Amino acid sequence: MPTVTFNRKDVELLTGITNEEVLKDRISMFGTDLEHITDSEICIEFFPNRPDCLSLYNFSRSLRNFVAEKPVKTKFNVEEGNHKVIVDTSVEQVRPFTACAVAHITVTQKLLDELIQMQEKLHISFGRRRKKVAIGIYPMNKIVFPVEYKALPPQEIIFRPLGMEDEHSAQRILELHEKGKEFAHILENKKVYPLFIDSKETILSMPPIINSEYAGKVVEGTKSLFIECSGTDKMAVNKCLNMIVSSVYEAGAKIETVTVSYPSKDEITPNLSRKRVDFDPKQIQGMLGVHLDTEKINQLCAKMDLEFCQDHVLVPAYRTDFLEGRDVLEDICIAYGYEHITPVNPKLSTVSKLLPVTKMGDRLREFMLGFSFFETTSYHLVANKMLEFWNDDSFVKIIDSLGDYNSVRNTLAVCLMNTLKHNRQYPYPQKLYEIGTITHKQGLRDRKKICFVIAGDGSTYSSLKQVVDTLNHEFKFNLSYQEADIKQGIKGRCVQVLLKNIVIGDIYEVHPRAIKEYGLEVPVTICELDLQSLAEIMYQD
């Protein structure tokens, strides 16, 4: 979730809230996550449902209404413009959609900074790192309309990208330019790259990579802006444009529409009319536990800039997070204030129940403590070479792990060996056990296991076998044993443990080669048992 830093003075001026405690409290209770607040700045983390608030102006308007006694409904006066953007069929195979607008406003340094921050944050979040939506903002005076949105083979594209000295081919821009390198993967394997070109054949930009230096550089003093959003999702590019336009509108811009001329039909953007979302006000009582009259509902809706009309609400165009009626309910809850909801015990009578493995685990812990075994607990993820050394290569591997922990354990033995390795400085004998889940590659089955070891002089096969014998006797498991060869066991000192003729574990003295592999110098005996099998016997329903 992106974090945005606003100038505190700006927020205070735009919202009218100057008290720090009130600011802190209201920002948190509005559904935005306050990171920190200082005398000069306010840093907020926005949840993905409110990308509109990544803009200072949108955020301030929403917060202002949220705290206002008499909120002001947002209304956008958009003038009909005569500019046209022609969408060529060639973009269909790369980034088929665009939505555009013209905004008249003199750009100050403050507005420029705000535009850059909003654009960048929208790119990361709502635009899915420009893959879904990319935004371009241009000074109007460099553009001769109509503008064409079309795609050309990369070898036919040459222009001077923003921030570079010379003209370069599209290929070179992807290789050389900072943004080219960062976003080249989006155009990977595309036969054509999209472009905005004006009627004088001047390249405005190559979305989603970079604007041109000539036509794509907004500076302090620029009087009018051409704004476009392009991407792979038509609804998303339109919503994105609406968020930007409603922000500059709030900053004082005059907005003009643009005709986006698709091959099949013309569309006028931006469309800032409110969206209808059906919703049953009777649900409010179920959701909040109180009855609200129409006046109160009207009032709460207004705080969120929603227009309440009996069986539906009209949602402002900058909001992107209304999928159905429940989303309206949430806004009403926020406006009502989570802090004002009175908790009610629903008095649901249910019976608690623990899993058999949980219950068995508890009993085995008590059992192991009786034999003075210490409990340790390790990561599920281990290095694959440890597992290969101990068993075989039949375990689940992680595709792209950041560290050495790149496989899911299929035995607890390696975890306990590792623990012994890290406790070499302490006196022996060391008696340890661990209860944990392992995963078999075959069928991707998880099994709960218990594993215990004795390390130190006197650690022999029989010392652990006695423990298992006691377990078998006390819990009446009816276990049996059979001699077996175990990869890291000493031949002739290994058994498999059977329950109803199925192998559920083993007991063995660890071979010196494995002891040395772990840097140990004491004898080690291991027992690992399938706790789940024991649990199933104990707690047959």
Next chain:
Amino acid sequence: MNPEQMIRTLHEYERRLLQHVDFNTSFKEMKQCGLEDIQIKRALQWLGNKELVESVRNTYETLNLSDKGFEYKASGLPQTQVMNSLTNEWKSITSIMQETSLSKNELFSCIGPLKRGYIEIKKGEELYIKRGPIANTFNQSELNHFLQKNFPIREDEHDETIIKTLMKENVFVKQKHEVITASITQKGKVIKGYNLNKNYVGTLTSEILRNTNIVNAEFRAYNCLDKLPKNNRIRKHFVTSAIERVRQVWVNLGFQEMDGPIVENAFWDMDVLFTPQDHPAREMQDTFYVDEQISLPSWKDKVRAMHEHGGTTKSEGWNMKFDENESSKCLLRTHTTSLSAHALHNLNEKDLPAKFFTIGKCFRNEALDWKHLFEFYQVEGIVVDKNLGMQHLKWYLLEFYKQMGYSDVRLRPAYFPYTEPSVEVDGWHKEKEEWVELGGAGILRKEVTEMLCGFPCTVLAWGQGMARSISGKYNITDIRELYHNDLDQIQSITEWRD
């Protein structure tokens, strides 16, 4: 404590020593009690603690002869030796060394001070020396005589300048001495007036029990309030204790435990929870994908429809083509909410109301550092019934966190893809004096319950990662210490307090 009670607490050493302490009693006099030096010192300390005896320790230094000192005592100081061996004829260094017992170093360090007229020097194949013009005035007899004293001596009792001069010849070693004297206190005098030779039984042994008539014996009383050295016990891992503690809260509230696999496909971990397929958290850098395949269930089209256009609900859905390949990708579950998904899918309408919980490991593709783990425990619970609302969710959250030890809790709006409304739970941190995040909560979206249950119901859900609260409760600052498995740490950690 009356005197007789006091006597009962005295150790045998104390009783024996006390009888030999009066006023300014020397250590030598104390030794008449028959104890070893070390035993006397311990007894003195114990008696001191009980304010029966006051002991004074004074330290002083003495000088004793060093090995060199003993050598020079016998054959004179080096300069004396050199002067004695010289004549008016030139004599080589080698022959002087042979005549005296001096080493080359000692010899050469004599030459410097003697050059001022006591000797003359000539350089040839080697150095030659003979008596100088004022050789007759050379006199070290006072110094040599001093070495004949009865050592060790007290430095402050002798001529300072002589000692200083001799120091330079390395003839002395300093020795530290301790003088212990003890005086009996008023309280001690009273005790001493009683019979201190009465026989008290010390440590009870089986031998005493077998061989003596002990039933009427007097026992020495212990100093039960004394500090003892630390001793650790065999115990469960503290993470286990924490889990048991949290589990008990769920059990108290009537929840039943859920189960589910660690290795899931994205379908169960994300798609059925209405996480859009292009959600950033699904990217490789956040999630552990594994090299396996799990096929999609027969009802996958219901999920496809929900994502693409909201399915049978009034929802718009994500307005995005549903990709089955994305859905079948295998991963290590990123949250325990996948277990809730399975539980809801297996639930029948007739089993309402129902409550489920789990405490399970989850995995995120993060590099290990002091505040990030790639796997961690998450606790999570759901309440399923008809017609539940925020007022009920709030009741459960307050009750749950109260039982977890957080009395001052607030709820604020948040966002999760699968809940609406969504809640962040904050707890007031008394020391930091600020709200800290405890966990997330919410009411499952209609899209989710429609996909998983298929019958109308409301599902309250909440959960949290446990690593932070465990480390908080156990005062652990580096989160990696949760899984250090250092035996000393596991033994010495203090218990969870509410």
